[in-house]
Amino acid sequence: RLFNSADGASFIEHVPGHCLVFIPNTANVDYLLREMRKVRQPKPRAKPKEKSGKPTNAFIKYRNYKIAEFKANNPEISQTEISRMAGEWWRNEPDEVKMYYQRQYQEEKRIYDMNKTK
Secondary structure, three states, X not given: OEEEOOOOOEEEEEHHHOEEEEEOOOOOHHHHHHHHHOOOOOOOOOOOOOOOOOOOOHHHHHHHHHXXXXXXXXXXXXXXXXXXXXXXXXXXXXXXXXXXXXXXXXXXXXXHHHHHOO
């Protein structure tokens, strides 16, 4: 809708965005109204990338396990904080724990490589 103030200035109320636009007296009001009424085509959304199927590395497997464990007790904690803590825990884990996740990764990688060559 077009409004005129007491001093002759024009304003356009643009309802979809709920904004009020000031138009100087020297502006072409008809042109501005036409431009505002144009239907803008939405930008096409990017297609989500397909997962490659590659196995996750040992640390990520460990981190995912820790997230599930830690989120149960601390639902308000952020992913950033969990990642930082998981990195510290990983560095302090004994080699047996790290080897457990390494073996999981190696087995998944072996299966992935076999399927990739088919």
